[in-house]
Amino acid sequence: MWKSNCVKTMRALSSSSCAAVLRSSVRALHQSNPSFTFTRTRFVSSARTLALFPQTRFNSCSNGGSRFCLLVTRSLCSMPSPHMFDLNEPVYSSEAGDAGGGLAEQDAKVSIPVRAFFISTSIDLRGLTDQNKANYIGCLRRDDKANFMPLWSRMTNYVVLRFGDAKSNSFGVGSGLRGSDCCYMVVFQYGSVVLFNILDHEVDGYLKIVERHASGLLPEMRKDEYEVRENPALQTWMQGGLDYIMLQNLNIDGIRTIGSVIGQSIALDYYACQVDGMVAEFTEINLGMEKTGSFTVEKKRLFQLAGKANSNLADVILKLGFFERFDIAWKDANYAQIWEYLRDEFELTQRFTTLDFKLKFVEDNIKFLQETLHNRKSNSLEWVIIILIGAEIAISVYDIAHKSL
Template sequence: MQTIAYHLEKRIALGAIRSQFESYELIKREHSFLLYKITNNSYIYIKDYGSVVFMNCADDFIHQTVRFLINKEKSVINNLPSEKYQISFSETIEVDFGTIQIKELNDDVAHIIMLNLAQSVALMNYVNKTSDLHDKTLVYSKQLEKTGSFKLSKIQMRKFIGKTMNLKNNIAENLFVFDSPDVAWNNKDLSDLDYKLKDELDIVKRHQGIENSLNVIKENLDLFNDILQHKYSSMLEWIIIILILFEVIQVIVEKLI
């Protein structure tokens, strides 16, 4: 069985979509997610921060659901961040190289697998956005290294700072704690599966890496901002000096006349 997760790069209003899934069995729900059973071994998991996970679902159903959730007629599914894992059955629980081995599939097992994949694909989206910001700031860092200056206006600087802060706020709002379902604490197999999924997907380490990258970007932007402030302060000082000099010259000319 295949499980695939997508991040839609937008928040999902769960209340607004429940009416569209009334024909499916809603087996679990909280303020931040909905878990539906499509058939006996088929599930869909929708997380409010923009992740949707399909387990053992037909391709047509996946494409149709994604189009509905992002409110577009044409499919853009190939451009979305995604994670794909194959599920097989074994006497032991293992997670490795795109495969998840489980003893049996039930609602709790599906919940744990789909929650971890939802978090992972959301992190992938944030990693992509962080890398994009880092690449843009790197351009100005290289300009500063080569020429001692950089081509960046105050408005562009503020936009960069705003994007960085918004990205940090989104991560803090959506992924500030990587919770495990309560059932994972009461069942050894479920706890083992949850731990191995988090370890394989590097969820905590990737989150820390994003935070560190954003802090570096913020430090660079603060430095650029200080340089710009000094540049404008120096320009204002020269303007004042020129104005004073002009006044002095004007007074001298008036006295000579």
């Protein structure tokens, strides 16, 4: 009985009133055979298909027979087709309902790419802001009113620039990047640039804006990538994952907080590379001493290495503000949670400990070599003094002998 109804349904789909026929057929099939299961799925396909196949995943009928499932697929097109129909009938499969819920949850998540670059050792924030006043964003308060901080204030080691057409002029605590066409760029004075919601082919254009105001450009910039996901249905304030962090919404305070940690991370990577170069140089010196019992390093080079080591440590502590808590994290416990999580995620404390250990190795080697050079110089001076004393004695003896004649 219900098989014949299925055949009628397949024939009726070719008519212009297929939507109404399909609804009525589904009702009739379900009334005649309650075990009938109708599953509606969405696939990327070039045409609609109507399939009748054994449904073996579900429990068998009470009479032990096989169950059949009517499967309707439709294409996902950008333009609606006049032959498409929408079936607004309830789905009789609990599994289909669960799948639909998962799809809705997945659609609710928005992925925002975050890219960090370390391009130079210093950036003129005043000049950058003067040429991009229309894009400059001040520190936003809870009432969503912008408070544009002067560039000579205490918290001026970074600026935030917004590009693109915003759907609303306000960007406060409750708003996010969902559906926004805006791109955000956080620029730090010590040389880091963090880009939010910017595609790969657009990165170079935004970096050129900063390079005009940068000094000490690096021959090869450092790069790192991360991801922020927005999920308004998230039950907690934030949730961490593998190379991403999920938030209920990403607002300007979140951009500042995330940008500060990622900017420090990429900069710390650069300074760690510099220290690794010094460690490698001293390793070669020590290997030479092991083979020959001596070294040929000039005193000037040692002073250069000592100055480089001290400047790297000073830049990490002072320029990066490595041990200073971010200003927004001081004021809001939620952003403090993000700040602490990201610092732990990027292992900033452990990496700084490793950097400090390597700098101590460099410092010990510099002291040893300087003391060795100082001893060499002292020995040379002692021999000069001995030679001078001997010459003076020889002259005195010659004078005495000459007078006695």
